[in-house]
Amino acid sequence: MADIQLLDKVISLAKRRGFVYPSSEIYGGFAAVYDFGPYGVELENALKRFWWLHVVQAREDIVGLDSSIFMHPRIWEASGHVGGFSDPLIECKKCHTRTRADKMLNEMGVEADEKISIEDINRLITGNNHKIKCPQCGANDFTPAKKFNLLVKSNLGNFTDDLTEDPVYLRGETCQGIYVNFKSVLDSSRVKIPFGIAQIGKAFRNEITARRFIFRTREFEQMEMQFFTAPEDEMVQYEILRQDRWDFYKALGFNMTNLRWKKHENLVFYAKEAYDIEYDFPWGFDEIEGVHARGDYDLSQHSKFSGTDLGYADPSTGQKYMPHIIESSSGVGRLVLAILCDAYSEDEKNGETRVFLKLQKTLAPVQVAVIPLARNKPELTQKAKQIFDSLKWNFRSEYDNSGNIGKAYRRQDEIGTPACITVDFQSLEDDTVTVRDRDTAAQERVGVDKLVSFLNT
Numbered sequence: 001m002a003d004i005q006l007l008d009k010v011i012s013l014a015k016r017r018g019f020v021y022p023s024s025e026i027y028g029g030f031a032a033v034y035d036f037g038p039y040g041v042e043l044e045n046a047l048k049r050f051w052w053l054h055v056v057q058a059r060e061d062i063v064g065l066d067s068s069i070f071m072h073p074r075i076w077e078a079s080g081h082v083g084g085f086s087d088p089l090i091e092c093k094k095c096h097t098r099t100r101a102d103k104m105l106n107e108m109g110v111e112a113d114e115k116i117s118i119e120d121i122n123r124l125i126t127g128n129n130h131k132i133k134c135p136q137c138g139a140n141d142f143t144p145a146k147k148f149n150l151l152v153k154s155n156l157g158n159f160t161d162d163l164t165e166d167p168v169y170l171r172g173e174t175c176q177g178i179y180v181n182f183k184s185v186l187d188s189s190r191v192k193i194p195f196g197i198a199q200i201g202k203a204f205r206n207e208i209t210a211r212r213f214i215f216r217t218r219e220f221e222q223m224e225m226q227f228f229t230a231p232e233d234e235m236v237q238y239e240i241l242r243q244d245r246w247d248f249y250k251a252l253g254f255n256m257t258n259l260r261w262k263k264h265e266n267l268v269f270y271a272k273e274a275y276d277i278e279y280d281f282p283w284g285f286d287e288i289e290g291v292h293a294r295g296d297y298d299l300s301q302h303s304k305f306s307g308t309d310l311g312y313a314d315p316s317t318g319q320k321y322m323p324h325i326i327e328s329s330s331g332v333g334r335l336v337l338a339i340l341c342d343a344y345s346e347d348e349k350n351g352e353t354r355v356f357l358k359l360q361k362t363l364a365p366v367q368v369a370v371i372p373l374a375r376n377k378p379e380l381t382q383k384a385k386q387i388f389d390s391l392k393w394n395f396r397s398e399y400d401n402s403g404n405i406g407k408a409y410r411r412q413d414e415i416g417t418p419a420c421i422t423v424d425f426q427s428l429e430d431d432t433v434t435v436r437d438r439d440t441a442a443q444e445r446v447g448v449d450k451l452v453s454f455l456n457t
């Protein structure tokens with residue numbers, strides 16, 4: 001259930017425990033850009049590995065790609081981004097804060113999305129004028145909405161001072177790199193339609209309203225998979241993909257009552273069908289992934305603009321067609337936020353509130369912490385270090401020699417470490433340690449020689 005206070009708690013934990021920092025903080029910050037700290041990068045990497053395992057490694061019919069951030073500028077004309085990748089922007093006449101009009105209307109319960117026409121959005125704004133308030137100063141006097149293009153321009157390869165001529169863009173989505181490499185992958189590997197190409201990489205958007213922490217940022221990472229099908233198979237494959245994507249979130253350990261499908265009512269002209277997977281964030285349900293049936297639009301456009309025929313000849317039937325595409329597209333940072341919100345837990349221990357992250361083992365930044373009972377007893381610290389050394393190649397492990405066992409447990413709970421191993425004086429006698437479970441705080445004695453198999457169960 002939406003609980004806006006949860007967002008503040010997650011933001012505070014993320015900063016306090018080194019998951020996420022505001023970018024350039026010592027310079028006063030840099031709007032809508034964030035850095036991932038030591039535990040944040042472990043969580044991100046674990047998520048990306050899990051995605052790659054499910055989407056690429058476990059599939060015979062999906063291959064990976066790492067295309068560049070900078071691409072030929074014509075790609076963004078062909079894709080429709082130069083002409084149409086925009087959000088409706090309004091400006092407060094009093095304090096000049098710029099806001100995304102569709103999101104502002106949504107917050108008041110008025111249905112509008114980024115695909116709505118400027119005329120319609122202006123009509124909705126006029127109709128609801130008395131309710132709309134500037135998020136900065138509270139005034140309700142706005143300029144009419146206009147379309148604002150989200151592509152980020154650069155001066156790559158431009159050695160003049162003029163950026164308006166043929167700008168080179170930082171990619172606005174990773175999938176365009178997949179479309180333009182379709183032929184190279186087809187010609188150089190053993191894939192045959194139906195098959196998919198997957199990629200994880202950075203994308204950049206000049207977002208107008210970037211709020212809600214890492215939910216919407218101007219630099220972010222996407223995990224995208226584009227699956228190429230024969231025209232008649234598109235919708236069958238689409239349903240298979242939707243099921244796969246739902247199963248992925250189950251496997252990630254999400255509380256599935258916090259997820260739902262949202263069908264797009266306002267489809268772009270070429271799309272056959274589009275659904276988003278939404279997560280129940282502290283402010284309510286919002287998109288974490290798009291699963292879309294895109295028809296033959298992408299390869300047709302790139303064939304037309306590049307002059308290279310991207311049509312496919314079926315090797316068994318000889319049938320020639322333009323492949324249709326179904327895609328799944330999600331954001332790493334946005335998923336990290338959903339994971340943190342889903343995992344955030346509190347309980348009472350000895351009259352005190354305990355905060356812990358109920359992360360599943362595959363995602364936990366630290367999978368096992370090894371803690372000597374006292375830091376000034378060399379026999380304990382040496383044994384703990386040995387155990388850490390024997391585990392570190394199997395698990396993301398941390399040697400925690402802070403000396404205060406209670407504090408160490410609290411810290412490990414807050415970063416979501418599923419198991420804490422404590423080395424005490426009994427360990428020196430019988431080669432056993434205590435293993436503390438994060439969720440129940442229950443402790444069990446385990447032989448050091450059994451630790452790997454115990455931690456693997």
Ligand code: GAP
Pocket residue numbers: 172173174175205207214215216217218219220222224287288289290327329330331332333334335
């Ligand atoms: N190729 C399709 C595409 O890019 P999208 O709905 O614009 O579709 C897909 O983006 C996913 O990328 C979103 O569901 C979200 O998880 C992530 N995403 C998009 N814009 C983002 C932003 N500004 N900040 C963080 N994540 C973003």
